[in-house]
Amino acid sequence: MPRSISAFAAEEERRVLSMEPVTAPVHHAYGDHPDQVYDLWPTDGPRAPLVILLHGGFWRYDRTHLTPFAAHLAENGFTTALPEFRRPGGAGGYPVTFDDVALAMSSIADGRPFLLAGHSSGGHLALWAAARGLLPDCSPWHSTDLPAAVLALAPITDLAGAIREDLSSGAALELLGGVDKAPSRLPSVDPLTLLRGAGTTGVPTVVLHGSVDEEIPHRQFTDYAAAHPDAELIALPGVGHYTPIEPHSPANRTVIATLNRLSAHVS
Template sequence: MASREISDFAAEEERRVLSLKPALAPKRGRYGDHPNHSYDLWPAESAESAESAEFAEFAEFAGPVDTPGAPLVILLHGGYWRYDRMHLTPFAAYLAQQGFDVLLPGFRRSGGAGGYPETFDDIARIVDTLPEGRPYLLAGHCSGGHLALWCAARGLLPEDSVWHTRTLPTGVLALAPITDLEATRRDDLSDGAAVQLLGGIEEFEQRMAEVDPLTLLRGAGTTGVPTVLLHGAVDEEVPLTQFADYAAVHQDMRTVTLPGIGHYTLIEPGAPGARAVADTLWEMAAAFGAHRPGAGAGTIAHG
């Protein structure tokens, strides 16, 4: 397949966002024994102090904090299941400034210790362990959006699946997500990332049935989890058909389309796309009683 061609706009957006300086988290913790079983946490409204001297040494702690009145967001990073979470730390810090407790976990990834089944084992363990009984919003960008949608669909897995659960996220926000692994394989996104995730072309079809959001949703029509799919109208990284095809199957999902926004500015602190993400998270958090400090600002337009 020929190399992907993108516009100057998309190339500049990608360069600008992925070159941001990583943000130090005020706190961190672990949820397992593997070196990748770690997470960073930004308590609400503490992000401005994350790079101060008092946080120069990380403080290990046993579990997430509970800032009074702050919704918990578990944020799953993208990178086509291969790359680490450092590129998403500035956005995590930004969301903390918007009033959220933000937990950004690591997990075993393709090309290293992860892929099928380890990546999915870790994501299931994260959401089954780290909320500690709190209502929470699960948000993910790109391949992290795929993992978030998969978490919402775990209740649709056969009951004998190791990943089946009846304890699902309170809500899911999928940001420009990979929704269809077959289409991702067909379009050869990121040089065979979907095939690498599932361990090779020979295993692809069988394993896809367990971990592909679109496949799991067919027939059921809903995961039962309040879900919003938010994407930019000029995303050149993930084909727009992935968003439309998933929305056509998920009968009660809400779609937010942002005019003039690409793939990466959804996670660029302070950019219009990132502000829309924060607005949407607060709208979703209101469903379980959270109140935004200084509420009264205008709402965003929905596609």
């Protein structure tokens, strides 16, 4: 069935995703593959909080659309790193997308405390990265070197739900390698599954979403909050999926304020 959204949601998507990309002043590689790179917006002062920002696009699209938001974070005092990673439809998908996110975290932070943020499917990757301490010790992704705090903006939290709802025409199945492979792969990369039984990641977590988000079913947000009672759930009235990453919007001011508050966890 073709995707159908309201005029409000269509205008929000057009407005935010048509913003002019911003070129970062610094570019680095964190690995040997052409997609293992990141943009960096440094800020003055050695105590500026580091934010590693994971882009959305249902795991398929690149980071370009999030460069205005990344630059805006830097303007507000955050040293901001925006990594790319291998994506489904190209060289990525399970397991290498997750390999890249794990490698980017360790390489970019290099032992420095950091805040982790992500939007939409990037929010899924951020919540997964913050839950890596819940993976078995034998997992190649297990780590106790976790972010100081995580802010997930309109995130996908439940891959099984994303498959069931057929979000973005099978994006989650594509990430996991298809219907035959998804069941065995999902438990190690799904934030909601990892939380069940544990009850917390131990990482201060905020899930922030718009009350009229038409891209992600709201159960994705509320089910995660129910499974992770330590997490804070913020719903912004009258806000859709994309406005939280729109610089200077009222929703984005709440995002900046939340990151400033989470900075208290970065010592």
